Amino acid sequence: MFRKIVAALIAVLLSAPVFASDFVINVHGVVCSFCAQGLTKKVSKLPFIDQSKYTKGVKVEIESQRVTIAVKADQELDIEALFKAIESGGYEPVDVWSVNAAGEPDEVLQGQP
Amino acid sequence: MFASIAVAHQPVMDMAPRWSDGFGLQLRHQRFGSDTLLLSDNEIDNPLGLERYVDTTWLEGVYTFDRSVRATIKIPFIDQQRVTSINTVATPQQNTGLGDIVVALPLKRYSNQGASTQNWGLTPSVRIPTGTSSGDFPNSDGSWDLGLSLSYSSETPTFYQLYDLYYWNQGSGERGMQSGNSWGLDVNIGLHPWHDNDTNSGIFTMWDISVYHEDPPNALNLTTASGAERVQTGPVLVYYRNSLMLRAEFKFLAHEDVDRISASRGNEISLGIGYAF
Numbered sequence: 001m002f003r004k005i006v007a008a009l010i011a012v013l014l015s016a017p018v019f020a021s022d023f024v025i026n027v028h029g030v031v032c033s034f035c036a037q038g039l040t041k042k043v044s045k046l047p048f049i050d051q052s053k054y055t056k057g058v059k060v061e062i063e064s065q066r067v068t069i070a071v072k073a074d075q076e077l078d079i080e081a082l083f084k085a086i087e088s089g090g091y092e093p094v095d096v097w098s099v100n101a102a103g104e105p106d107e108v109l110q111g112q113p
Numbered sequence: 114m115f116a117s118i119a120v121a122h123q124p125v126m127d128m129a130p131r132w133s134d135g136f137g138l139q140l141r142h143q144r145f146g147s148d149t150l151l152l153s154d155n156e157i158d159n160p161l162g163l164e165r166y167v168d169t170t171w172l173e174g175v176y177t178f179d180r181s182v183r184a185t186i187k188i189p190f191i192d193q194q195r196v197t198s199i200n201t202v203a204t205p206q207q208n209t210g211l212g213d214i215v216v217a218l219p220l221k222r223y224s225n226q227g228a229s230t231q232n233w234g235l236t237p238s239v240r241i242p243t244g245t246s247s248g249d250f251p252n253s254d255g256s257w258d259l260g261l262s263l264s265y266s267s268e269t270p271t272f273y274q275l276y277d278l279y280y281w282n283q284g285s286g287e288r289g290m291q292s293g294n295s296w297g298l299d300v301n302i303g304l305h306p307w308h309d310n311d312t313n314s315g316i317f318t319m320w321d322i323s324v325y326h327e328d329p330p331n332a333l334n335l336t337t338a339s340g341a342e343r344v345q346t347g348p349v350l351v352y353y354r355n356s357l358m359l360r361a362e363f364k365f366l367a368h369e370d371v372d373r374i375s376a377s378r379g380n381e382i383s384l385g386i387g388y389a390f
Contacts, residue, residue, distance in 0.1 A: 028226060029227075031230055034389070037129065041132060089131070
């Protein structure tokens, strides 16, 4: 019985979203679909992006200029490469946040909190 | 002919691609013409049934080196027909073929501030006389023409505005032809009523106001150029989904004043499909 409970808990844990692998970036100027397209095109090519989530690993909300990215579980976020890719897409990254279990920005990693 | 420089309010070409090392293609069909005969800004009797209609299919391409420097090319394929008066006899004329290719180098300075993005643009252009200047109804006067545009646009998630002031200096053409120099102002006010973040699709609407002035051509002129002042206005509708963009535009002729008796330009319709890579 105990083994079954542990196995079920492990299964639930494995199937749950890994929120620690998501990050949120506030980006100045991302206000249109064409903006979202260019930014997604550049950021999704980064090797640490998990393309299985969102749109090729990137979700852009143009109303709030918030960009959410999914990072592969076995990879580290390279903030310098990320910011460079966003600038190459034509926009200015402001800050990057880790995401808590509720999917909300939790701790600022770089930029103004 | 009659093309603005900055390729204003175009999904592909002006708005995208903004990213470095990006390129886009657009196919656009434009039609204008009428059987209304004008003298100055007055409609006059047209007992001979004179008319002029021009269909142009533009193949347009853009390459973005980075967001501040782009190169564009516009290749027109023209099908034009008119009924003109020769010795007071109505005479149909027609010409189909490649028109004058326009190459431009849009230079843009962007500024991103929170929920808005804006840019100033300076666009030098050259019109290459690739169209035919022979025949009774040539689609080119055979001249190399130089253009310059100054533009400003800003955009938020819901609002868009663009102002584009341009000037074309016409060179001397072949067979003694030379069209008049021209300038124009395009104003676009746009709204963004719907966008879906998950599919990156939505609708974009704009209202376009175009003011255009063209000096009279020299005495020998066989093309459609007449010299005119013109105000056109109308809606633009854009649907987009990721890299694919569809665009429809209707321009109502609000005012026209021509320098010599000629067929009015009439209302204008333009349909386009673009893709950014």
